[in-house]
Amino acid sequence: MITLPSPQQLRYLLALADHGHFGRAATACAVSQSTLSAGIIALERQLDAALLERGAAKRPVFTLLGLEVVERARQALGALEAVAETAAAARDPLSGPLRLGIIPTIGPFLLPRLMPALRAAFPRLRLWLREDQTERLVAQLEAGRLDLLLLALPCACGDAETLALATDPFLAALPAGHRLAARDRVPVGALSAERLLLLEGGHCLREHALDACGLPRGTLPGEEGFAATSLHTLVQMVASGLGVTLVPRLAVEGGVLAGTPVEVRPLEGEDGAEATSGRSLALAWRARSPRAAEFRDLAPAIAAAMNGA
The missing domain is CATH 1.10.10.10 (Winged helix-like DNA-binding domain superfamily/Winged helix DNA-binding domain)
Structure with a gap:
């Protein structure tokens, strides 16, 4: 034996x-x-x-x-x-510790309204938060150090099961007085003629923004050494007139533009209508997790917070 x-x-x-x-x-x-x-x-x-x-x-x-x-x-x-x-989970669903990983382009803008809502709805739930980039969060999920992730799709989520919660549209962020700010909507194609500022590599928002503009992934011309490490830094670069960028509506509603002269406009597609370019905010957990039903029950409360309810 x-x-x-x-x-x-x-x-x-x-x-x-x-x-x-x-x-x-x-x-x-x-x-x-x-x-x-x-x-x-x-x-x-x-x-x-x-x-x-x-x-x-x-x-x-x-x-x-x-x-x-x-x-x-x-x-x-x-x-x-x-x-x-x-x-x-069978004895007392949505109670006890829950280790939640969240990406930095969601966390600062959603948590101030999400945390009070979760405390009110699930008073026995104890959330432990970890903010990091998607790749590292997925690795910690797979290693069992995190239970649940709040991230943006598409992403390389491995074997994790995902549940889309809400769509987070992109808005064009422009320096004050920029010629495109005179329009109600900014054509996506017009951004290719501008210096597009992005987050540094490793942030999934960078790839989502490039996809929204139809631009190839990789370093943009003239971008070397100028990629931002956070959305707040990116907005400050736009405010200084260094270029334009795309920001998620969630971040704008969460106050990322506060105290800056940056102007935002919806994007316009090729058909002249408002573009639907954006990212999908989602939950992710290990496939076959015994808490999967709990996470699905948690989803409506998180989606409501995302939608400002």
């Missing part, structure tokens, strides 16, 4: 892989460094396999087998947690 590793041994191993340092891993597990080291050594003996290279390196170096065991351990602990989550 095979002797199975204990959940605690697997937690020690994952903490060491995630923190890359014995001391920090021990602190994360609330044990002494010697206890953590002894637990990992016991795991190696139990498996009769070397998971770490023993040498003079200051940081732990995993063997190839060790790296594979780390990923297997992550899956195994995720499955164990899912057992407990299933029981908890």
Whole structure:
């Protein structure tokens, strides 16, 4: 009969892989460094396999087998947690901790009205928030460090299940007095003749804006060294007359233009009607998550906050 590793041994191993340092891993597990080291050594003996290279390196170096065991351990602990989550969700839906990841082009503009609404509707729910770019949030979701994401589609969401909540149209943001500001709507094609300012690579909003303008992905001519790191910085660049940009309506309603002379106009499609270019705001969670029904129940409240209800 095979002797199975204990959940605690697997937690020690994952903490060491995630923190890359014995001391920090021990602190994360609330044990002494010697206890953590002894637990990992016991795991190696139990498996009769070397998971770490023993040498003079200051940081732990995993063997190839060790790296594979780390990923297997992550899956195994995720499955164990899912057992407990299933029981908890059945006992008391939408209560207890929920680790929510949110992208920075949504968070600052939605959270001020979303958080009070969720507290009122689900008083037993405790939200822990993590703001980061889409790619890193998806990686944390897959690793089991986050339960639910609030992001914009399309995105590279891996195997995550997604649920669209609302459409967030783009608006043209123009310096005060810009010639295009004299129009009620700005033709999408007219933006190709302007210096289009964008967020730096890694922000999904950059790709969505390029798609909305029908421009190829990549660095735009003259953009080197000038990409912004946040929507607020992008708006300040427009206010300084450096160019034009596209901003989501959600951010405008959330006050991103406050204190600036920047003017916004809806976009106009080729048929002369208001363009529908924008992004789709959505929830994402791990496929087969035992809390999927909870997340779907949460969706209407989040969508209402997005729509200003």
